[in-house]
Amino acid sequence: DVKKAITGKTVLVTIMHANNEIGTIEPIRDIAKITKEAGVYFHADSVQTVGHIPIEVNELGVDMLTMSGHKLYGPNGVGVLYLRKGIRIESLMDGGSQEKNRRAGTENVAGIVGIGKAAELAEKRLAQGEEDKIIKLRDKLIKEILNKVENVRLNGHPSNRLPGNVNFCFEFIEGESMLLNLDMEGIAASSGSACTSGSLEPSHVLLAIGLPPEIAHGSLRLSLGKDNTEEEVDYLIDILPKIIKKLRALSPFKGSWEGLK
Known part of the structure; x- marks a missing residue:
């Protein structure tokens, strides 16, 4: 898909190293080979992966x-841009020589x-x-929920995903109702990305x-970190299967939606 998308006007290809919602890790090395052959620059958004998988x-x-x-237990409001030697970019801000004249x-x-x-x-x-350790907890969570709950789909690659990312879609219920019920049980979760947390779409x-x-409306994202325990x-x-059962009993939707499996 990347190769087909590159045209004679393409200057830069930018790809998320891993998706922040469904956790899938993209084949960055393979994409880099394609962009190198095409003679275009390649940028990887590794915000989700740095500190969680080995990166060189x-x-x-x-x-x-x-x-x-x-994203790696550091302070908010600070990031890093790596530039390979020889790559030149326009200054983000003019007026001072800070950060090698790139940001005044x-x-x-x-x-x-x-x-x-x-x-x-x-x-x-x-x-x-x-x-x-986090991967083991993630895989246990995925396995048990898929075994205990019917009409559920795991979103993203089953194994080639971020260590702490789990994303499900549950039939017949809305993600927002799951979040409210989980919150009452002391569990923090999300129904999409933090970037779109205010949207009902x-x-x-x-x-x-x-x-x-x-089906997308019934999504639930669960994130595990270094401090989470097996308990x-x-x-x-x-807790989660009980919440799903309760919400489905209240739901007007029955049967099966084609496309989940």
Whole structure:
């Protein structure tokens, strides 16, 4: 698809390293080969992946890569742009020589130090295999919910996904009602991305992968992190099927929607 999308006017290809809603990790190395052959720049939005999976820019073959502090337990409001040597970009702001003339203004020193320390700690966690623990919890959650609940779909790749990402669609109920009931049980979840949390429209990501709106409305995203425990996952596995059963009993929709399976 990327190869077909590139035309003679293409200057830059930018791809999310992993989707923030359904967790699927994209084949960045393969895409980099395509863009290199085509002679266009390649940027990877690695906000979701840095600190959670091993990343080496030379192995990925990207020209540019971005990351954000708050996604790896660092401070909000600070990020990093990696530029391969020799790549020139226009200044974001003029007026000062800060950040090699690319962005004028006093640097956010506290934020820079914070994201640096967060990256250092994330590297240690990866080396110690802490993400493997999260993957085990994620896979347990997926397996148990698929076994305990009927008419449910896992969105995204079953294994080639972010370590802490789980995204389901449940038939006959709305995501908002699930969130309210989970919240009353002390469980924080979402029905889409944080970027669109104020919207009542179905996820554009789920629509893009071919799900009809009525099924996309029943989405639930669950995110696991370094501090989650197996006991907490077991609690969720116990609570969620009960909530689904209760909401379906109240739902006017019955039968089966074609397209979920």
